[in-house]
Amino acid sequence: MxxxxxxxxxxxxxxxxxxxxxxxxxxxxxxxxxxxxxxxxxxxxxxxxxxxxxxxxxxxxxxxxxxxxxxxxxxxxxxxxxxxxxxxxxxxxxxxxxxxxxxxxxxxxxxxxxxxxxxxxxxxxxxxxxxxxxxxxxxxxxxxxxxxxxxxxxxxxxxxxxxxxxxxxxxxxxxxxxxxxxxxxxxxxxxxxxxxxxxxxxxxxxxxxxxxxxxxxxxxxxxxxxxxxxxxxxxxxxxxxxxxxxxxxxxxxxxxxxxxxxxxxxxxGGKNAQVIFGDADLESAADAVTFGVYFNVGQCCNSSSRIIVHEDIAEEFVARVVALSRKVAFGNPLHPDTQVGAIVTPEHQAKIDGYVRAAVAAGAELCLGGEALDVPGVGAQFYRPTVLRNVTPDMAIAREEVFGPVLCVLTFQTLDEAIALSNDAHYGLSAGVWSDNVHTCLEFSRRAQAGTVWTNTWMDGFSEVTFGGMKQxxxxxxxxxxxxxxxxxxxxxxxxxxxxxxxxxxxx
Missing domain, CATH: 3.40.605.10 (Aldehyde Dehydrogenase; Chain A, domain 1)
Structure with a gap:
């Protein structure tokens, strides 16, 4: 630990x-x-x-x-x-x-x-x-x-x-x-x-x-x-x-x-993607990705459980996310410093672990976590913040809603490829794009098949702004x-x- x-x-x-x-x-x-x-x-x-x-x-x-x-x-x-x-x-x-x-x-x-x-x-x-x-x-x-x-x-x-x-x-x-x-x-x-x-x-x-x-x-x-x-x-x-x-x-x-x-x-449900381009503010994007996947212990329909990163920056960006994941305060939910709490049931915890193990068996690389955790003085219904890379679009963990603190990483080379990967899901709840180029952000936003698209942010919500999904x-x-x-x-x-x-x- x-x-x-x-x-x-x-x-x-x-x-x-x-x-x-x-x-x-x-x-x-x-x-x-x-x-x-x-x-x-x-x-x-x-x-x-x-x-x-x-x-x-x-x-x-x-x-x-x-x-x-x-x-x-x-x-x-x-x-x-x-x-x-x-x-x-x-x-x-x-x-x-x-x-x-x-x-x-x-x-x-x-x-x-x-x-x-x-x-x-x-x-x-x-x-x-x-x-x-x-x-x-x-x-x-x-x-x-x-x-x-x-x-x-x-x-x-x-x-x-x-x-x-x-x-x-x-x-x-x-x-x-x-x-x-x-x-x-x-x-x-x-x-x-x-x-x-x-x-x-x-x-x-x-x-x-x-x-x-x-x-x-x-x-x-x-x-x-x-x-x-x-x-x-x-x-x-x-x-x-x-x-x-x-x-x-x-x-x-x-x-x-x-x-x-x-x-x-x-x-x-959702299988929401954040797409990170090479010209993005990587510090802000990494922080938002970390928030997006661990907020509410990842048990969130809007969880950004998959990120699609440009190949040129993938290694650096994943390293940033892993470093931030290690700093996330994890444990007793009754402490005000805690950011990641408990999994709702033991059965759901086992389901999360099953997705991770299947991805590793299929060739994904485990960068962090990947196991249940017994927090001293609190209990065993916790799952370590987890990051997986070398994930392919056909893996269940890239397509199905895990509903836990698990992030999977895919890569892309072109805007068209990034949009295709983002839309390659049965779900269409939300999506995100990170780039300093407004044209990139606008084109992605218009072509993304999602009810909400965030640009250079994640999960900002307002009572005035409607919410809902496309597809399933x-x-x-x-x-x-x-x-x-x-x-x-x-x-x-x-x-x-x-x-x-x-x-x-x-x-x-």
């Missing part, structure tokens, strides 16, 4: 008792009808940190029916945008006031570093505030050039009941990319967080009540994809499903939701005005003024 910056101590104490997470249905915190619960053992400390109600079809059915009734009676959908915005802004204030409590629970359940959890939870407040602004500014169109006796309007109305299904890697942030925008549009919602990280979503229920959100407008059901998520994706009373998670599950949701022709918005990275968009409009239906209203319509049936 001499080549790693290990952090073993902590500045935060573990809670005395596990957090008790409940369902939230019709404004009430409730346990499961059968009394079933699930426990979450912290991946970074090996102790039970939360005990959550484990729901089934009964709880999901109840939540959906309540959300349907709440939408149909207009208690939220027919309120003015101003009133909805007031409530959403109150939620944002309460999120900021409770950010430390939310962040600690997020770290305990997911294993991510506390500093990253703090940024995620406190930063989510801005998403709620931006959504609140959209609630007041949404509008349709009018057409007054159709003739002197005709006026037409195009209205934007809430789509109805939305099922929101969120993952374990960014539980609070991804929830905040969806829920406030759905609420701003006037929808009612049923939310299911991952069974591995249910608590911050359950905590949000308290804040929604305190902010004055009417009962039944947002309902939360804790449980597994089957049966809870399955019913949320197929129920006839649900109008839309918004899901973030694996591509495999996203494909299943698309199929089953098609039986009732629900709208489906999906944010799925998903469909639909989140955040920004485009993400907001996912939750709206468009309706045309055509009005004829006076008695000017000519009769179709002649009476004489």
């Amino acid at each position: 001499k080549d790693l910056n290990i952090v073993t101590d902590t500045q935060l104490a573990l809670p005395d008792t596990p957090y008790r997470a409940c369902h939230f249905i019709d404004g009430q915190r409730v346990d499961s009808a059968e009394g079933r619960t699930s426990e979450r053992v912290s991946p970074s400390h090996g102790v039970v940190v939360s005990r959550a109600a484990l729901g089934g079809e009964a709880e999901a059915e109840a939540a959906i029916r309540v959300a349907r009734a709440a939408f149909d009676d207009g208690r939220w959908s027919r309120l003015s945008g101003r009133v909805r915005a007031i409530v959403l802004n109150r939620v944002a204030d309460l999120i900021e006031a409770n950010a430390e409590r939310l962040a600690l629970m997020e770290t305990l359940e997911s294993g991510k570093p506390i500093t990253q959890a703090r940024a995620e939870c406190s930063g989510a407040a801005d998403l709620w505030r931006y959504a609140a602004s959209l609630a007041r500014t949404v509008h349709g169109d009018s057409h007054n050039t159709l003739g002197g006796d005709v006026l037409a309007m195009v209205l934007k109305e809430p789509i109805g009941v939305v099922s929101i299904i969120t993952p374990w890697n960014f539980p609070f942030w991804i929830l905040s990319q969806k829920l406030p925008f759905a609420l701003a549009a006037g929808c009612t919602c049923v939310v299911k967080p991952s069974e591995m990280t249910p608590s911050t979503t359950a905590m949000l229920a308290e804040l929604l009540t305190e902010a004055g959100l009417p009962a039944g407008v947002c309902n939360i059901v804790l449980g597994c994809g089957n049966p809870v998520g399955s019913l949320m994706s197929t129920h006839e009373a649900v109008d839309m499903v918004s899901f973030t998670g694996s591509t495999a599950v996203g494909k299943t949701i698309t199929k089953v939701a098609g039986e009732t022709l629900k709208k489906v918005a999906l944010e799925l 990275s998903g469909q639909g968009r989140e955040i920004g005005s485009y993400g907001f409009e996912e939750f709206l239906e468009v309706k045309s209203v055509v009005m004829r003024l006076g008695r000017t319509r000519q009769p179709w049936v002649k009476t004489s």
Whole structure:
């Protein structure tokens, strides 16, 4: 472990008792009808940190029916945008006031570093505030050039009941990319967080009540994809499903939701490339690559898990990344200096290791890492920051989402080759390009098959700038005005003024 910056101590104490997470249905915190619960053992400390109600079809059915009734009676959908915005802004204030409590629970359940959890939870407040602004500014169109006796309007109305299904890697942030925008549009919602990280979503229920959100407008059901998520994706009373998670599950949701022709918005996997040209600022690029692959322990759909480097600078650039990787603070997530925390489950850790071992067996060169690690005083659910070079495009590690702190390196000679390698994936979530030549950056950005392209930076995000993928990275968009409009239906209203319509049936 001499080549790693290990952090073993902590500045935060573990809670005395596990957090008790409940369902939230019709404004009430409730346990499961059968009394079933699930426990979450912290991946970074090996102790039970939360005990959550484990729901089934009964709880999901109840939540959906309540959300349907709440939408149909207009208690939220027919309120003015101003009133909805007031409530959403109150939620944002309460999120900021409770950010430390939310962040600690997020770290305990997911294993991510506390500093990253703090940024995620406190930063989510801005998403709620931006959504609140959209609630007041949404509008349709009018057409007054159709003739002197005709006026037409195009209205934007809430789509109805939305099922929101969120993952374990960014539980609070991804929830905040969806829920406030759905609420701003006037929808009612049923939310299911991952069974591995249910608590911050359950905590949000308290804040929604305190902010004055009417009962039944947002309902939360804790449980597994089957049966809870399955019913949320197929129920006839649900109008839309918004899901973030694996591509495999996203494909299943698309199929089953098609039986009732629900709208489906999906944010799925990624195999995101950063392309580094010879004229790039190599110091900044190496730092961004290191951040991009190790942020959130690499368990991030936007992870820059492959880099495509010009042959002339490949050796120098890889050496820079390896040197920086050795300096990354790695270990106890409860220490503020830690940058790389724990892997979410032992099974996922084994999957990551399997990808690395298969790549080495296929001829890739291991420059750093490549093994699980037992951090003294913390536990064994950690994976060393790993860099592999001499990776070829046909290797699984270059094509599939590893979802761990593993970087693979490919090389190129020409711009066309770099673009072809970047696009040679089933996914199309994000991509990056590093060059001091604006023409290179612009051409790459226009030709890259990705929903987001960063130039001379990585993973800068803003509430105003929409996010989503191409190809098997998903469909639909989140955040920004485009993400907001996912939750709206468009309706045309055509009005004829006076008695000017000519009769179709002649009476004489």
